[in-house]
Amino acid sequence: MIFQYACPINDITVDKCYKMFDQLPVDRKNKVGRYRKEQDRKRCIVGVVLLRYCLMKDFDIDEHIELSYGEYGKPSLAGHPKIHFSISHSGEWVIVSVGNTVHGIDVEHSHDQTSDMFDCIFTEHERNIAVKLEDKAADDYFVRLWTVKEAYAKLLGLGLNKNFTEIDVADKEDKIVIYDRSVLVEDCIVSQQKIEEDYWYTICAEDSKDNIGELETVSFEDIYEYYIALQ
Structure with missing residues (x-):
């Protein structure tokens, strides 16, 4: 199954996003620091937080993640070569997909x-x-x-x-x-x-035989509460 999640970010403050900052890989933390616009910082943080949410919820992977990159910059999960993901954002929406099939969104x-x-x-x-x-x-x-x-x-x-x-x-x-x-x-x-x-x-x-699941909308607050409940 390819799981898909969408998170609206217009009502999220940067301070709220930073509650999950420690969950970001080192390179993404650095990337957040380079952004000047608040909206860009939120998108960067929420993208990885949403990825972690999917990995915990649907793949039972509850660990700090690190990313590796292909020749042209495509990110992948270090240590999990059979899991593929894609992240996209525009305006108020951040979307993440994760599955065992190569894909892009x-x-x-x-x-x-x-x-x-x-x-x-x-x-x-x-x-x-x-x-x-x-x-x-x-x-x-x-x-x-x-x-x-x-x-x-x-x-x-x-x-x-x-x-x-x-x-x-x-x-x-x-x-x-x-x-x-x-x-x-x-x-x-x-x-x-x-x-x-x-x-x-x-x-x-x-x-492939890997079905594409429905796009599910989830709030940042729900993601945060889900993560805290597992700690």
């Missing part, structure tokens, strides 16, 4: 300034669709495609090092399918949903 907020980036991420086929859409529909289309492409790039372990114009996203028999450099990616499952007004979320996973 992305959440994004729809916004108005998308046309300048069309050439950076769209294939010719996608641009031909986008130019026919009204403003709001074009914004949603942009964000929906972006989340698919970034989630797929995370699955590959490339992240933003992947050229998004090599990835073509299409609908086929009520499913989202991906073409990478014009070749259909047959061993990938794509699931997408709208989690709130103007927020789109996508998970891309290797096709």
